[in-house]
Amino acid sequence: MPRPRTRTGALKDRLLSESISLLESGGAVAVTARRVASEAGTSTAAVYELFGDKAGLVRSIFYEGFERLAAELVAEAPCGDPYRDVVAMFDATRRFALRFPMLFEVMFARPFIEFEPGPKDFDAAAQIYTEVIRRVAALLDTGETDEVTVDAAHALVALDRGLLGSELSGVLGRSAASIERRRATAFETMIVGLRAKVVGS
Amino acid sequence: MPRPRTRTGALKDRLLSESISLLESGGAVAVTARRVASEAGTSTAAVYELFGDKAGLVRSIFYEGFERLAAELVAEAPCGDPYRDVVAMFDATRRFALRFPMLFEVMFARPFIEFEPGPKDFDAAAQIYTEVIRRVAALLDTGETDEVTVDAAHALVALDRGLLGSELSGVLGRSAASIERRRATAFETMIVGLRAKVVGS
DNA sequence: TTCTCAAAGATAACGATGTTACGAAACGTC
DNA sequence: GACGTTTCGTAACATCGTTATCTTTGAGAA
Known part of the structure; x- marks a missing residue:
């Protein structure tokens, strides 16, 4: 009817x-x-x-961003070298951020007044979290639930987030060469340090 | 008249x-x-x-934020131990971010649609940049214009930015203890690694 | 003292936005 | 072919950024 x-x-x-x-x-x-x-x-x-409401629409955009990013990260198949597998994952994140800068901002900045993601909203990043933990555990040869693994994952994610925030703001460097050099040395320093800390303890 | x-x-x-x-x-x-x-x-x-216009108002807020932060960083007088001086500076940044979270977001996120900071706007951070470079040069015992110094400063600033972004989003950890432990280990790992890289070369 | 007028302030209007109550439209049923 | 129910789009409301317009003010002229 x-x-x-x-x-x-x-x-x-x-x-x-x-x-x-x-x-x-x-x-x-x-x-x-x-x-x-x-x-x-x-x-x-x-x-x-x-x-x-508008916040609900933006929340859906937020979720969609994490789903797309997770799909790209998982598609980046591990090659066996744990170091390269970690770097490849963060490089994939960067490619995503440069390809969809506005979507990335919705995920990690806050361009809409209407929507501020709460702790529950970040459950959308669970799949990404799992993938990061898996690769960091392989990198350090530690258990996926070990405190050292989780802490290292947070450190690397924060570094990536900060580097991309700086790069998208245009303050990480002027030339592509300097930007990529700073990214590479920052990640190398952190990864080598994390490995040394695990071996040393 | x-x-x-x-x-x-x-x-x-x-x-x-x-x-x-x-x-x-x-x-x-x-x-x-x-x-x-x-x-x-x-x-x-x-x-x-x-x-x-509104963007001009937000831009002034943005500038004011960097001025206030710079004042707090400079007030954090160096104690002589380069390691502790660097950590103290980033701890001061964190206290600022927790005390004025919205102002901090204007500086490093983008909560206003009307205003997106351009490269020129970040000149407001020049004083902070100088202070960071100074302390990192002391940390590594390198020149303030050396590429290694500038790259290290960018790495540390990005790490700080990422850690604070995660913390303010509520995803760095549940307890204050875990949050501070992750901050401390991340900075320690990065700083030790940067020092080792300079000494080794 | 009163009037004038130019500078400066506040008001009110315009278009656009998020949001929702309301009336219009479309289909199976009688 | 009319009815009624469900669904849809329109139009209205409050608020926002923004600016044209009008009102106010106070020193100097008459």
Whole structure:
């Protein structure tokens, strides 16, 4: 008896996709309910029925970013050399950040006033966390639940996060060469130090 | 013949001060032209005459943040032990970030859509840069313009930035003990590694 | 003292945004 | 072909950034 639904999961996916396109092409300022709805061929009311509010839409973008990044990290198959496997993972993160800088900012900065990720939202990064832990454990030859492993993983993730934050802000270096040299030496220093600390204890 | 001016530098300072108060108490969403003007006892037009636009106001907040941080870092007088002097500087940064988390976010995240800092805006951090370079050069016993010094400074700043980003997001650890342990081990690992790299070459 | 007028301030309006109440549209059923 | 229910899009509201407009002010002229 009713008219057929159009505000389905498929439309939700479509709205999310259009939101990310608008985000990458025009920045956070371009992601408005009216524009997103228009791009997806629907109305603002559909956005609010499917996402609750603007924060819900941005939260979905946030989750989608972590899913895409996790997919790329897992696709980076380990080559057997634990050192290179760790570096390759962070290099993949960097490629992702440079390819989708706005999406990366939603994940690690906070370009939308409406949405501040809480502790629960970072559960979206669980798959990435697992992958990092796995490779760091292999790097240090320690157990995946060992404190030293978890601490080392946090140190490396923080270093990567800081380096990418600096690079995306344009303050890590002027030339591509200096940027990559600083990245490489920072990671090398940290990784060698972490290994030495494990061996020494 | 005209009426006396009230839109002076003093009012600009007052508006900036009220903006930061609103920012810290109510987040970025609380910093509106109307509210800032009202708190300072003036009108929105004064905000626009003194700051140009909203981005100009946020830019002033951004600058003020770097000035306050620089003042706190310089006040942290070196004790003679280069290692402890470097750690003390980053500890001071952390105290600042925990005391003014919103201001810190304006400096290193991007909570306002209106203002994205460009390379030129980071000139505001020149004084901090100088202080970091000075202490890192002392740490490594290298020249302040040496590539190794500058690279090491970037690595440490990035590590600090990443650690604080993680901590402020609530993902660095659950207990204060684990957070501080991870900070300490990360910095120790990096600093020891940087020193070893200099000595070894 | 009162009037004038130029400088300076505040008000109010405009477009755009997040959000939602409301009326319009579409389908199976009688 | 009309009805009713479900669903959808439109339009309205409050608020925001922004600026044109109008009001106020106070020293000097009459």
